Amino acid sequence: MVSLDCLVVRNDRLGRLDHSEVIQVTRPGVLALMDSIALCFPLLGASEAVSAFRLRDAGSPRRSFAMSIDSERPTDAAQWSRLIEAVAARQDRDAFAELFEHFAPRVKTFMRRSGASEASAEEVAQEALLTVWRKAKLFDPSSAGASAWIFTIARNLRIDLARSERRRQPFGSSDVDAEFQVDPSPLPEARLVAAQSEARVRAALAELSEEQMRVVELSFYEEKTHPDIAETLRIPLGTVKSRLRLAMKRLRGRLGDVS
């Protein structure tokens, strides 16, 4: 009889730690690691899929797992990836509709908080999801999570939009994607590292307080938007900047260099 201690960590919608508990799982026979993890899934309920885990105490007969469950509805991060894959594989419109419903309104918020007008924010939200539809085949779930991938699409469109407004050139005419391709020789292991990175990032963010999380969020907007947010948070602008630096330093420290 092998007994498994599973530490189940529930995250709220913002990825913060909600609560944690230990569940003991037993099963006859010695199990391969992957089997053990597969076994844990049904216990967690169909609507709560495991989004991250790490093996603890690998050598001991009682194996422990730390698991992180995203209670985001309707499903979790892996589910979003599956929807993008469905779009890639068979141009699945239902899958696309679900992605649109979830991400387009959030990309719009991201753009509004970045300082875009209502109309521009809506336009970028539309373009971002159209890009998801068109580039779904390029999405690699082993290298980026769905949210991270859509974030990079929104980020690049935001840069494109700012440029088109500044330089009076049509929206969509800059090749921003190329400007983020800096890796001269992506190694095969890079994918695996990236997959681990996503799980670790979630775990690290889960440890931040709500206020720290707001500061981290702030770092994704241009500096000119910081005064507004300093006002909402009711802290001086200088404090915002120093907290921002500190939050990033702390996060990187927690993630380590091979993050």
Added chain:
Amino acid sequence: MTVRHHPSDDLLAGFAAGTLDQGQHVAVATHLARCAQCRAWARSVEHIGGSVLAGLPPSALSSDAFSRIEARLGEAAPTVKPALPPAPGSLDDVPGLPSFVRRYPVGGWKMIGPRVYLRPIVLPDAGETRVFLLKSGPGTKMLEHTHTGTEMTCVLAGSFTHEGGHYGPGDFDLGDDTMDHRVMVDPGEDCICLVAMVGDLRLKGWIGRLMQPFVRM
């Protein structure tokens, strides 16, 4: 050779968040092209961005938002974006640049001091930061200078030494108005750096004052 001097965590985060101006972006990208460690952190920041995005409250879209986009799903994706015209003076011979930078037009080398040459890179979306290559002969002692703005330097070839340490290919150096630099290029080979500079370089001493009009570009 290992890269020893890196951009700060929050500068790298700014790169991945897409909040740097294009000149700074180019300087950080040049370091990233040589540094797997910092690339990993930049990728983590993209994951953080994903978590931030997923955690944002939704904004209401216009009522016909989905039907409008649905009508466009059948459209063929626009063909490849217009490629930038090939650079007149090529950057192909310059080691260590990320490939997108190689497509930017460049000026010719111009001498700005004894054995010191400067070559401007023309950015498609130049903000306040100017970007140029700086080539100095082996053993050159650069003028003592301080900055009125921020200066980012990434070594492409050769090496130099100043109060902050020794800088070789891939190393990144941030200078601002709080520091005085006495740069000495190491013997042996030319030192080529990519420099992104906001503000003017103020040279101390009479040679510096004499040269200032040239350095201002």
